[in-house]
Amino acid sequence: MIHRLTRTFWRFGTELWGLFMRLYRKDTRPAEAIGYRDWAERNLSRFSRDFIFTPNRNRPALDRISFVPRVARDVTEVKIQYEIFGLSLPSPIGLAPTGSQMWLHPAGERATAAGLHGHLGMIGSMASQSVETIVPKATGPLWFQLYLQHDDEFNEYLISKVLALGFSALCVTLDTPVASIRPGWAKYKIPAWAVAPNLRGTNVPKLSPGIGPRLSPSVTWRKLELIKKRLGSTPLILKGILHIDDAKEAENIGADAILVSNHGGRQLFGSISPVEVFQAIRNQVSVPLFLDGGITSGIDVLKALALGAEMAFVGSSYLCALAHSGADGVEHLLQLMDDELIRAMRLVGVTRLQDINESLLGAANGY
Numbered sequence: 001m002i003h004r005l006t007r008t009f010w011r012f013g014t015e016l017w018g019l020f021m022r023l024y025r026k027d028t029r030p031a032e033a034i035g036y037r038d039w040a041e042r043n044l045s046r047f048s049r050d051f052i053f054t055p056n057r058n059r060p061a062l063d064r065i066s067f068v069p070r071v072a073r074d075v076t077e078v079k080i081q082y083e084i085f086g087l088s089l090p091s092p093i094g095l096a097p098t099g100s101q102m103w104l105h106p107a108g109e110r111a112t113a114a115g116l117h118g119h120l121g122m123i124g125s126m127a128s129q130s131v132e133t134i135v136p137k138a139t140g141p142l143w144f145q146l147y148l149q150h151d152d153e154f155n156e157y158l159i160s161k162v163l164a165l166g167f168s169a170l171c172v173t174l175d176t177p178v179a180s181i182r183p184g185w186a187k188y189k190i191p192a193w194a195v196a197p198n199l200r201g202t203n204v205p206k207l208s209p210g211i212g213p214r215l216s217p218s219v220t221w222r223k224l225e226l227i228k229k230r231l232g233s234t235p236l237i238l239k240g241i242l243h244i245d246d247a248k249e250a251e252n253i254g255a256d257a258i259l260v261s262n263h264g265g266r267q268l269f270g271s272i273s274p275v276e277v278f279q280a281i282r283n284q285v286s287v288p289l290f291l292d293g294g295i296t297s298g299i300d301v302l303k304a305l306a307l308g309a310e311m312a313f314v315g316s317s318y319l320c321a322l323a324h325s326g327a328d329g330v331e332h333l334l335q336l337m338d339d340e341l342i343r344a345m346r347l348v349g350v351t352r353l354q355d356i357n358e359s360l361l362g363a364a365n366g367y
Helices: 002-027 034-043 046-052 058-063 108-114 131-137 152-165 221-231 244-252 274-282 298-307 316-348
Strands: 082-084 087-089 093-095 120-124 142-146 170-173 236-241 257-261 289-292 311-314
Touching: 034 046, 034 316, 046 316, 058 274, 093 316, 108 120, 108 131, 108 316, 131 142, 131 152, 142 152, 152 170, 152 221, 170 221, 221 236, 221 244, 236 244, 244 257, 244 274, 257 274, 274 289, 274 298, 298 311, 298 316, 311 316
Parallel strands: 093 120, 093 311, 120 142, 142 170, 170 236, 236 257, 257 289, 289 311
Antiparallel strands: 082 087
């Protein structure tokens, strides 16, 4: 009964929200990608801000990176289209997996999927809506992010389901064997029934609080190797790796790519920024590396690519855009970031993604 009433409430709320934002959006959409974050910090509730923003080392690490632009080059035509695992994407910018998006907008993950317009999106295990309802709304390719559960049979069931629905890759998050140590978050006492409808059916005690009981602390490289064998040609991305030796292990068990990430600093408060370790990992493995952590603008994307990343994934910024105006906000943010990336490439003197490398960075030039 309570779930039926909840669904009815959210359907009604979605319609009201859409009507309001159609009237309100035109005067409030920011001119820069960072503007959505500024709006969120001024307008969202304390709970929503605590959900989106977490103090971490990511932003300071990105801010320390500088460019040494090249000049007197023809930068009239810039191409940022990118291909990965058979997908043709408008740019190397993707949306990182985040859960519980209905806490920010009534349409939740469905709105995020609808705002992709060709860009790559990742839908997470902790999504607040079922994958069956998200996929039909998607306007871009989807990968599925998986938290491995205690129940291996349920893991297999969920993997089979998302592949049958058309998700083209699986991303397993490794940095969350238990729930996070996150200052200021425990006070909210979020019950297990309030999150993750896609994980209902797994072996979780009915009255267990929060997401902790859903996570398996027994994930091993052997288990990941078996998952890769089960996937066959379907790409396996491993997320949450920060140590060089773990990156080597990931490559050894057959991972197709690594998403270097500290979970936005949300899991282990004080963990190193992926930016700080990225080049060291890049020098030790040959699989594609993606970067997730602190990306808020097209300039940040250019920094990630110059460090050696194949793609940069955006997290909290698109949550701000989602909260602002749903699918339209997500689409607009991605357009802004694409435009900013193109402009930044012109300003440093490159016109193709393959020409972006560490020679553009101050550190590589002795500065």
